[in-house]
Amino acid sequence: MKFAIQVNEGPYQHQASDSAYHFTKAALEKGHECFRVFFYHDGVLNGTRLTTPPQDDRNIVNNWVELAEKYDLDLVVCVAAAQRRGIVDEGEAERNGKDATNIAPRFRISGLGQLIEAAIQCDKLVVFGD
């Protein structure tokens, strides 16, 4: 079955990104396909490579990156939510005159159309977060 996942929360305010990660991992391990993981609202904070949690804390950004590398996941960050929260890739840095980028590897910034497309293409869209 083809799943799409929507994550609406950041890693330090809500359990949603952990729930979404564990659900996605379990689905992939069962042989299902994940069409896309779309990060919306504070969920975009899952996509910064500059986060440095203590070593004995779970690193949700790295968890997503490793899962994406293993299963070739499409991790998409909403551009409007990202701009507000300072999640920047090279294109956005150039467009908005910023002096740095922080997008994590395997993540990409794109528009809400990617969520709509995922909802159309997948068999099931599962939403995590408020």
Next chain:
Amino acid sequence: MSDLHTVNKSPFEKNSLDTCLRLSKAGSSILLYEDGVYAALAGTAASGKIAGALADRKVYVLEPDYRARGLKSDRLIEGVEMVDYAGFVDLVESCDKVQAWV
């Protein structure tokens, strides 16, 4: 095919469980996860809601979230089924669509 409803908030914090129970149809399934697992505890002010829902709906609780909150299986309302993440995936696979109540 029926719908899967997910509830991630404690019934002592928000009314999303009430909304879910009011609008979910007979034959549908309800998964309690994150703080929603507190609704699955027997002997609380909210226990009657789940007991009532079990008459015509299936109720599941996500075991890792239940255990993470220090809750023991002997306090689970009779008829509520424990599932792990693989079971969560199976529920999503077998339902018609998923509705998240927040």
